[in-house]
Amino acid sequence: MRFSLLGIFIGLWFISSVVAAQNVIRFATEASYPPFESIENDQFVGFDIDLARALCQQMNSHCVFSHQPFDSLLASIEFGRYDAAISAIDITPEREQQVMFTHSYLMNGAVFVAKSGRFNSYQQLHQRVIAVQNGSSEQQYLLDYFVSHGTIAIPYASYQLALSDLQGGKVDSVLVDQAVAADWLHRHPGFSVVDSEITSKDYFGRGFGIAVNKENQQLADRFNQALDAIKKNGIYQQIYSHYFADEKKVYEN
Template sequence: MNKGILLILVMLLSVSSLAQAKEIRFAMEATYPPFEFTDSNNQVVGFDVDLAKALCEQLQKKCSFHIQSFDSLIASLKFRRFDAAISGMDITPEREKQVLFSQPYYENAAVFVTEKGKFSSFEQLAKLKIGIQNGSTHQKYIHDNFPKQATVPYTSVQHAFIDLENGRIDAVFGDTAVINQWLVKSPEYAPLGDLVKDVNYFGRGYGIAVNRQNVELRDQLNQALDQIKVNGVYQQIHQRWFN
């Protein structure tokens, strides 16, 4: 048998065995409340965590969660270090070239946040500093559409919030749910301008990413998502974290 064909067969069998495994190893960047973060007991919790557990229960599999930096999640899937990534990850055309995504499980938009009353429009930030999470769609959106805008990359959006509070940057650009969660404890700040819903960056929503060859696992996750939406489990999880 041709060595190239044999290698392909081995790879396909390997991917199939991963999909049939009794455990799904989820990678995530756990400083992104309310989607994933560590609680006072140092346990990883959040909407994505509860959602992943519900999917595993539906599929009769175990879940495990592994903390990674956000900008390393796709690489970890490509090298099969983990089976899936669930970490507030926007489905974008560029990412779809590298990984497979489940159907969207959360509708998403982005927004700028600044000190309340300090600015009246995004244009006033043109020569100032905007904090963004490294490797995020927010970073790509700014770089693609406003290449001259000064930005400061952070490994976590929470670090950007700290620098905003300390006056080191002038605004943060991030997901509406994450920013709204932060604003509850920081009422002296407020969103600036309209929500950003560009479909090339944010409009399609969050998806669960898997290795491009792991179609079987992607399909299993989609089926489980459909089932927990029908049986009401998804709505219960959503209400727990967003109501």
């Protein structure tokens, strides 16, 4: 049987293209959430972004990122639009019904942020207007524990808009991840945390995970193996220290 050189070339090109496609991991993220993810000079930056790139390098793969509204991230994974989602996503039983999560890569809690000196306790936030990101664990926490006390929970597409409205006096407080609050408060004097950090296991206690499709156990395993590897070789700690060197309440799992 005779083969043409052109046919062989096309066959090899097709095979290499398939292999290359398999080595690209498409991440969805909501890139308005510093220090975890944001866009600067048309580039994705932040802790989650650097972590994802380190994992991809460990896996001999290439990362590409797409910006999506937070409340659409898990649906994008469930229906196969992207391979994974990384966006400070709390691992919760409800979300595990929709997607599969990797091992936790960062522990977290939530805090109420308000104008300094205005509130001293959670109880003082009853019957107030609290801003929160739509689709977040913080939103569910407000609905479950504060709305019954007369609190009005206002959903926002992003925390940047919510915190902007807090500055403008349009809301009384914002419930947000502790690390995000710390980053924002560092740049906005006159605001502070109300009471203490909330670490309820039902909402925040299991930490952040990378979401993948429930049928893609292989990718979840690859992420977990890569995460273990970069924790052992020190790369994880380098990334962590770059973003959280001054923080005391955000811990590696």
